[in-house]
Amino acid sequence: MLESHPETAYFWGRVVGDGELTDGTVTVRANDETAARRLAAIAGAEQVDHRIVERDYAHDTSITRSEDEFEVTVDGPLADRAAASLGLPIDGDAGGYRLDVLEEHPKQLLRGLLEGCGTICFKSDDGTVGMSFVHDDEAALDVVRKLLDEIPPAAPYDDLSETSSGGYWFGVDDEYVPDVGEYLYDGVEETGLFDPERKRKLTRSLDQAENV
Numbered sequence: 001m002l003e004s005h006p007e008t009a010y011f012w013g014r015v016v017g018d019g020e021l022t023d024g025t026v027t028v029r030a031n032d033e034t035a036a037r038r039l040a041a042i043a044g045a046e047q048v049d050h051r052i053v054e055r056d057y058a059h060d061t062s063i064t065r066s067e068d069e070f071e072v073t074v075d076g077p078l079a080d081r082a083a084a085s086l087g088l089p090i091d092g093d094a095g096g097y098r099l100d101v102l103e104e105h106p107k108q109l110l111r112g113l114l115e116g117c118g119t120i121c122f123k124s125d126d127g128t129v130g131m132s133f134v135h136d137d138e139a140a141l142d143v144v145r146k147l148l149d150e151i152p153p154a155a156p157y158d159d160l161s162e163t164s165s166g167g168y169w170f171g172v173d174d175e176y177v178p179d180v181g182e183y184l185y186d187g188v189e190e191t192g193l194f195d196p197e198r199k200r201k202l203t204r205s206l207d208q209a210e211n212v
Contacts (some may be wrong), residue, residue: 001082004102018117022090030195032070033068053069081173111194129174132169136166140162153179
């Protein structure tokens, strides 16, 4: 799990995006059951827990929504090893995010981050598709921006802004979102390393933009 493979890059991207490490446990969340079971298979987890949660909208905490949440947990020494090897934060401590080994698979790592802490939306006023990343830890978003700088399609983005909940977010320039989205999800059906619901939303949003 700490070596560089497409599967581990995707898994740890999801953990950084929407998961946490505590002493003895790695937790990662997904909103799609298929995606959660794929994460469990990568990590060798035996169980996927399901619940309904109320979430604040990332950019406006006065708006909430109910959604499914599937939680995968891996018990044992993996959390401490990942904290030491990958610099992931554990038990609330600051992380260094030393993910260089995983960056050998930038597409899978960035896809995991997008599905963990990214949002995709169709902007009806502009007829464009928006892609943004939201996280409580500014250092995690630094990882995302570094990857965006290095992937083949151009992916310029704006500066970090604060969310109403005290976190941070930034968006990829709308003009470049179609190319970035197509790059990230090209060939995923062959590997299964993706969230089907997130892919459907991206495809649907891009189709809407083309038909404006």
